[in-house]
Amino acid sequence: MEINWVVVGWIIDMILNGVVWLVIAVLALLLIDITDKWTRKALKFMGKIDDWIREFVENSFEWVLKKNLNILSSIILLVILGTLSQLGIIPKLIT
Numbered sequence: 001m002e003i004n005w006v007v008v009g010w011i012i013d014m015i016l017n018g019v020v021w022l023v024i025a026v027l028a029l030l031l032i033d034i035t036d037k038w039t040r041k042a043l044k045f046m047g048k049i050d051d052w053i054r055e056f057v058e059n060s061f062e063w064v065l066k067k068n069l070n071i072l073s074s075i076i077l078l079v080i081l082g083t084l085s086q087l088g089i090i091p092k093l094i095t
Contacts, residue, residue: 050089053084053089053090057081057084064077
């Protein structure tokens, strides 16, 4: 009985490719799991920053109303809101 070395090489190649792709899949799943944790932390942090910015803007409006500083406070709020909109933190209110 003669051994067909082409078939043996093909079988060995398929087994090694399967092992290599299994290792790649495991590493990819680990990497996805790590980046998923980072993404969740980043979203929680963005939520905290968003709440802080909203509170700051609300307090700024209340301060303006209390002090009745129309022109000076309007310029300051224009600069603050313009900066926040240019950074993409809040939607562009000033166009």
